[in-house]
Amino acid sequence: MKNWQVAPFPANEDKRLRLLRSLELLDTPSEEVFDRVTRVAAEMLQAPIALVSLVDAQRQWFKSRVGVDVCETLRDASFCAHSVHSGRLLVVEDTHRDLRFADNPLVTGAPFIRFYAGVPLRSSEGLVLGTLCVIDSKPRTLSASAQSALCDLAATIERELIQREFARVSRVVQEVDRRKLLLSESRFHTIFHETPTGAAIVDLDGHFVEVNPKLCEITGYTADDLRRMTFQQITEEADLDADLQLVGDLLAGRCKTYSLEKRYRRRDGGLVWVDLSVALIRDDKGRPLHFVSVMQDISSRKQSEQVLRDYQQELERRVLERTSELTSSRAALQTITDNLPVLISHVDETLRYRFNNQTYREIFGVDPGALRGKSVRETLGEKSYSCCQPSLLRALAGERVTLEEVVYNAAPDRIWKATYVPELQRGEVVGLYIMSQDITDSKHRENAMRSEVMRDMLTGLPNRRALQEQLALAVDAAHTEDAPFALFFMDLDGFKNVNDDYGHDVGDDLLRQVAQRLKKITRADDLVCRLAGDEFVLLVRGVSSSSACSRIAQDICRSVGRAFELGATRAQIGASVGIATCPPGSRVCPDTILSDADRAMYEAKRKGRNGFRFATLSKGAPRPRSTTCPPTKAAKPIRPNASRLRSRARCTRSIPSSAALRPSDPSCRCRRAR
Known part of the structure; x- marks a missing residue:
């Protein structure tokens, strides 16, 4: 039974250990750059023992040592582990008078520590990897100047560790460039983390090195959980042998990739079917580096197949x-x-x-x-x-x-x-x-359904279901990856007049032309959707500033404000735009931000139409200004003659006015007037 106090693990223990091991310092020969500091520390402070101690998971290992023969001790008895946890200079003037250490085996036994002073050694991110410490078998007091000198010597060690950390990062970047796996870090981030399929980088032993949010959703584990596991641990036992055999074929060069349908055991104990595709990445000399795996949840398909x-x-x-x-x-x-x-x-x-x-x-x-x-x-x-x-x-x-x-x-x-x-x-x-x-x-039906379920039949734009998916992904990315975005809720001003005066076929043609104009003024990776009737939504990633959003809204108003050629008819409409932004690091509900943009659009209509307004932030931020776009010179709508103003059947279905996403009903041909 331990009577002494054992230092608790810091909150960032997993990250700290990964960095420490990546520096490849543990269990390596002594180096003069470290030994020089420990010799100076021992001589300057007249201490019989001086150490550069690196705190591993279960031990502390001495990269440099003066006055002791052992190269490591258990972490439970380590004084340095307390410095790692606290992150501050730790001075124990007399261990016999300190309840944390009085019964410590390093105090009651060799080397009979009575005095200890340790300075934490930090990485570039502030992670404490170990300490520079001095030890004496006699109690003593360390003056302020001596403490400052010891901290200065520790700073020398820190600079060496940070240089090695940066050198390691540089080597990794060069290696990634040399393999040409990714065109850029941003592209990798987008492809890996925002793809609608699960993705992982797996080392040669099967440990997950990196995982994306979709894989966490599929398996029910967090990213940190998966990084501590192997794919063998979450694979259903009955499917493991086939997977391992294919892995062996990859490593032996008998194939370059393989695909397999198998089952993962989720964190809650349930099973999920995935379609797994695996490729082996090799270096320029053909040596295996790691696996890249892509997984798609096919549980629904498997249920259908079972029937x-x-x-x-x-x-x-x-x-x-x-x-x-x-x-x-x-x-x-x-x-x-x-x-x-x-x-x-x-x-x-x-x-x-x-x-x-x-x-x-x-x-x-x-x-x-x-x-x-x-x-x-x-x-x-x-x-x-x-x-x-x-x-x-x-x-x-x-x-x-x-x-x-x-x-x-x-x-x-x-x-x-x-x-x-x-x-x-x-x-x-x-x-x-x-x-x-x-x-x-x-x-063929299965493939057609997959492509049609996300499309609006009239305009060919993504529909409400597609917006729900992409908006949820954008909200998650804003919170977890500091990726801002802006949402533009558009409603056509004067559309009802065109629809009533010229008929629903002309109205449908106008909606299609509006969709084409919106696609022309947006970027290829922006998402333009039609919700229902004359409502459109634009999702723009990477944008949250008011100036950028204002320019986009002005482009929308100008584009929609130009006259439309509708067969023999020429019509003029406008657009009221509500803007809601999601800054980096924000945590919002997708329905909330859509509701905010919808309310801002109504406010733009009340302020004069053919303009835009920013949404009031949900947490009580001040209401931003509204803006009306300058008028576009164009012909007024041509009024139909009396013979064309015959009565038309009206759709009596009510369209809800809430800001939530409204289902699009192809059989309902009426649109709301704003």
């Missing part, structure tokens, strides 16, 4: 049952299978066809009877056969195998899912049943 798989298995079970019942009657079997929209065949253990249904005639253009006795390789062709061969061999070994997204050379525009079921007789595989289901339409 389809159950259906497929049920279909296969029924086919096999019927096949087993009708093996004595080839004609009956042919009749049944010929009427199923599935490629069905039976092959022997040498992979030669015994039976094919009529679907083979439609796909391969051959008489099914002519295929009997021919090999699968010959029928499929080398390219298709090479893709299917591993699964065929597994099935011949007795395993039921399903192969996704098979493409046959005879029908390159169609996608199949093939299932290989072993035929067993007296426990031995004597052949295979092969069933291929056409999944082309479902694959």
Whole structure:
């Protein structure tokens, strides 16, 4: 039982240890630049012991020592650990009179410490890595001048540590430049941390070196948690062997990248399916450096696949049952299978066809009877056969195998899912049943849905769902990565008149032209969205100053304020713009900042329209000024003649006026007037 006081770990312990170990000073030979300081300290203060001590996780290790033979001691008994925690000069004039150290084994035993003075050694970021200390076996008092001199000597050691820290950073930067992994630090930051898929840099032993927020979301762990773990620890045990085998192939040079669907065990104990892609980064001499991994959450897709798989298995079970019942009657079997929209065949253990249904005639253009006795390789062709061969061999070994997204050379525009079921007789595989289901339409629908779900059907701009995703990412980046952004909420002034006077088709054309103009005046990486009706939102990253936001708002007003050519009609409208900014380091709710921008837009309308206004900050900051853009010279809207002012059916649906995101209803053709 420890009777002495053990120094607690500082709050930044993990970061401090990573920096200390990266300097590569621990367990290295003595160096004159450090030994010179300890000799001077011992001589100047007439102390029998002087040390440059580096505090590791479980020990303190002496980079330089005068007066002792040991090179390290346990951290629990370390005086220097107290300096690391406090960050200040620590002087203990008589350890026997100090309750923290009176029973310390370094006091009661060799070297029988009675006096200690230690100055923390800091990094460029202020992390305490160790101390310069002097020790005596007799109690003593250290004068103010002596304390100052000891601090000056410690500053010499600090400069050496900081130089080595900067030299290490310089080497890392040069190495990154030499590998040409990234065009710039900002591009890497954007790609790595804002990508909608999980991403990680993993060392050769499997430890996570760097992770992005999406991976933390997928696994439920914090970034610090993952950096203390390996991918092996969070991989489901049943999936680990396949992953490690592919890692071995990468390291051995048998492949450059690999992809794998596997499961991670989340922090809450649940399982999540991911589509993992891994590449091995090597240096200019071909030596492995680390892995780059990208993970996409495919749990929803797996659930859908399970439903389809159950259906497929049920279909296969029924086919096999019927096949087993009708093996004595080839004609009956042919009749049944010929009427199923599935490629069905039976092959022997040498992979030669015994039976094919009529679907083979439609796909391969051959008489099914002519295929009997021919090999699968010959029928499929080398390219298709090479893709299917591993699964065929597994099935011949007795395993039921399903192969996704098979493409046959005879029908390159169609996608199949093939299932290989072993035929067993007296426990031995004597052949295979092969069933291929056409999944082309479902694959195309899946791809189309993914692209359409984020688009507004009228303008082609990103829609409300896309804004919600990107706004949440921008808010997180502003808080965690000091990345500011500005939100512009736009509503068209006078749009209702155009819509009522010229009809909804003209109104739709006007909305499309507004969308095109907004895209022309914004940057490629800015997000222009249409929420509903005549409401548009612009998300601009990297901008938060009022001057920059004002210029953008003026560009919007000028662009929208120019006359629109709408077939035979020429119309003039304006735009009221509300601006809400999110400075670096801010923590806000996405709905709140959107609501602020919406209220500011209403204020711009009240101040005269075709202008902009900054939102009042949510925490009570003063209300900023409003601005009205100068008028744009353009023709007034041409009023339709009396014959065109016929009554039109009005949409009676009410559109809510709250600032929250409103769903876009394509069937509702009315728009709000401001």
